[in-house]
Structure formats: C-alpha cells, structure tokens
Amino acid sequence: MTEPAHHHAPASAIEQRVAALEEVLTEKGLVTPEFIDGVVGLYENDIGPLNGAKVVARAWIDPEYHERLLHDGTAAIAELGFGGPEGQHLVVVENADDVHNVVVCTLCSCYPWPVLGLPPVWYKSPPYRARMVREPRTLLRELGVDLPESVEIRVWDSSAEVRYLVLPQRPAGTDGHGEEELAALVTRDAMIGVARP
C-alpha cells in the first residue's frame, strides 16, 4: 500500500533519451523549441481546473446556463471560451442527493483538458484505473468521500471520444456567494468526482 503511484526510472537515463530525441527531431525540422515552449506554457499557465470551476460556478447561479450545460456540454463550455484538444465532445454529469458521478479512463488517461488541464499522476496510475470501475464505493471512501448505500454511484469510463466533467452539488451555506466566490470552492478533484466541494 506504500507503493508510489509513479516509479521513476533513473532520471539521468530518461533525461538523456529525451534530450537525444529532441535534438534529432529539431535537426530534422520536426519540432521547434518555440512550439514546445508554447504548448507547455499553455498547460502550465493558462489551461487548468480554474476553467472548470468557472463553468461549475456559472451553472450554480444561472439556471438557464445549467440547462444548456447538461444538454450540450461542449457548446455551453465554449460560451465561456473553453475548448480545444481533448475537449471536442464534452459531457457534464450532475451529482444530486442520491447520485454521485465519478470519471475514470481504464485504458489510458482520457481527461477533459480544456476545463481541467492535464491529468494528475494518480488519475493515470494503474491503481485508480483498475479499482474505480470495480470498487468505486471502497476507493471513494479511501479518498475521503464516504457515501451511504442509498447514494447511487455512476462511474464513467471515458473509453471513446467523449470527455466528462462532474458537476458537483453546490455546498450548503453559499446562498449569498457571488460567482467568483463560488468558483473558488470548486476543486479539480470535485470535478473528477473523487472529492466534494
């Protein structure tokens, strides 16, 4: 149980290989440092779970947006300016008092990049991918979401082209909150379904 989720091979060997690959591809004109820096910067600085949090907060305060979001996630999310790779077909699944949704990709690492950024290591790890479809109740409890048996759990395995975003329930006691204040409550893990805001 203490096994780390990721096992690094000796860093020097990997670094050497990646550097060699980049040198060869650069020489051949197949990659450029500028493009690499640009796309890396995009996902380190601009595209991340703050986008998804804005979507969730808007859905919490605007009933018409909420309806559009559940009807056509891709279009409603595009209204806020978010879309692109790994987000061409977005489906939003909503939690309720008696339903909890959670997302996994058992085959690899599919994840809604435009709204959550790049997936964390644990989401891509074999234990999460193996266990979430088979014992979600147990795994969610281990992760701090202890659901009574009266709450149905729906696991979404994103094995084709759709990428899923969980719409968590608005926390109690937030009636007076504005949109930004609400967005600040929404975590990445709540939008995957392994936490609650």
Next chain:
Amino acid sequence: MAEWVHDLGGADGHGAVDIEPDEPTFHADWERRMFGMTATVMTQGRVNGSEFRHAIERMDRDWYLGSSYYEHWLAGLATLLVEKRDLAREELAAHGAPSFPLARAAGAVEPTPATGGEPFAVGQRVQVRRFDPAGHTRCPAYVRGRVGTVVRRDGVHPVPDVEAHSDERPEEPTYSVRFAAGELWGDDAEPGVSVCVDLWHRYLEASA
C-alpha cells in the same frame, strides 16, 4: 485471452491511490519536453492518437507498469518515429542515448471487423461482443460479453481499431452503455453501482 497490460479495468492486486497535494503540471523538465514534442508531432498529423496509444500498449508488461506516464510517451513516440523511418536508433545513439528501449513490433494485425446493421437506440439492450484483440481496440476487456443499456448516442467517429493499423478511416457511431455492477463483477459487485463505458458500434450486438 491475450493480456494487454494497459487494459486495467477491474484488475486485481492494485493498492492505494495516492493523491499528491498541489501537484505541479510537470514533475521535471524532461516531462515538459516530452509533452511538447508529442503535441507537436500529433498536431502535424505525423502520428495519430490511435497509433500513439497502441505503441504505448506494445510496451512489455513490467516496463509499462514500472515506468512513469511520460516515459510511456517517450517509448510510444520514439517507437513510432523509428517504425515510420522518421528517425533511426543510430541517430539517437549519436546524440548521446546509446541505450534506447522501444516497444515491441505490432506485427500484421487484422483490425476488429465491422458488423454493420442499424445504429442502436437509446434504451436498447446491447451485448458487447466477445473478441480477443490482436491489436488496438478501445473496447475494455471487462465489458466483453456483458449486457448493458445504451444511455447516450455520441455521433460518428473514426474507428480506433482501424486507425491504429491502416490508412483507412471508417467512421461509426459511438454510444455510452450502462452496465450494472453485478453484470460486470457478479457477487463481488458493490451495491448501487453502475459503470458507463463508451463503445464503438462494431463492439456491440443487439441483446434480447
């Protein structure tokens, strides 16, 4: 049934999931370079997503399970570019990486065959076909042979089983199919659980 290491749904023997607090987007600079190189090559269309996934799936079991995510990308990208003759191992060696492990060759693969027939409707009962993929598929082993209900239709998309192994790009409907946990795991199933899996048309047949 052929064992594909990446096809992990329901696999035994896996332990705790460790969530790293405040995890950075990348853990090392080489991960940034690996992400950026892969994004470049995919954006150019030199490599498609299905063949990239399949190159990673062709890593040996111990290597796949014992290496980090971006090492999978390194293995997948280098393997494909060598196979496509965009680069040679000797060139990598000449640039300071004499040891450069690659995934095993794909061999000749007959893609999962098309089945035809009318699209399935929402609410329809379907059974996942039992097949033993020699190559790439997006049909997880844990649903093969199982009966579920179509809960959503998602338009048509290129079939990954074909895209990974040829230049053809047939498109077929995909569906989200809901399975009761008991249908998947029998007596081991947890109560009140269902699993929805997104599946291409050719993976399915109508069920009574």
